[in-house]
Amino acid sequence: MLFGRMMGLLLVLIGSTLGFWAYLMLDATGATFRLLAAGPGIAAAGVALLFAPGRAVTLEQMRNAPERDRAGLAQAVFADAPMGHKVAWGVAGAVGTVVGLIGFDLV
Numbered sequence: 001m002l003f004g005r006m007m008g009l010l011l012v013l014i015g016s017t018l019g020f021w022a023y024l025m026l027d028a029t030g031a032t033f034r035l036l037a038a039g040p041g042i043a044a045a046g047v048a049l050l051f052a053p054g055r056a057v058t059l060e061q062m063r064n065a066p067e068r069d070r071a072g073l074a075q076a077v078f079a080d081a082p083m084g085h086k087v088a089w090g091v092a093g094a095v096g097t098v099v100g101l102i103g104f105d106l107v
Contacts, residue, residue, distance in 0.1 A: 003062055004053025004077050008046045015043025015096070022104055037100040044096025045089055052088045054081035 018039030025032040054077045065073055078086075100106075 001059055002053045003057045003059055003074065004049050006059060008049030008053065011046025011049060012043050015039045015046055019043060019100065026104055032104055034106055037104045037106050038097060040100035040103065041093045041097030045093035048088045048092035052085035054078055054085050
């Protein structure tokens with residue numbers, strides 16, 4: 001599995017959890033924290049990472065790399081990604097954030 005895809009799964013999980021908390025809070029009290037409205041944006045960026053994972057660095061390469069090189073490999077996944085992948089991440093995150101703000105009536 002590619003490191004970018006694993007990060008995408010993690011972001012989908014975190015974003016979904018934040019969005020669910022925002023929904024529960026909105027349902028129970030009629031209001032929510034603006035920070036929680038970022039949940040759909042984080043989840044959308046995670047979905048974009050699943051389809052456009054950036055530079056091909058596998059989890060096996062991350063495990064086998066010396067400790068001092070792991071941060072550089074993780075950074076290379078994002079820094080050395082094709083421009084199309086970076087645009088997809090940014091657009092997905094922005095669209096998800098707008099959907100979250102409108103969906104939770106924070107605009």
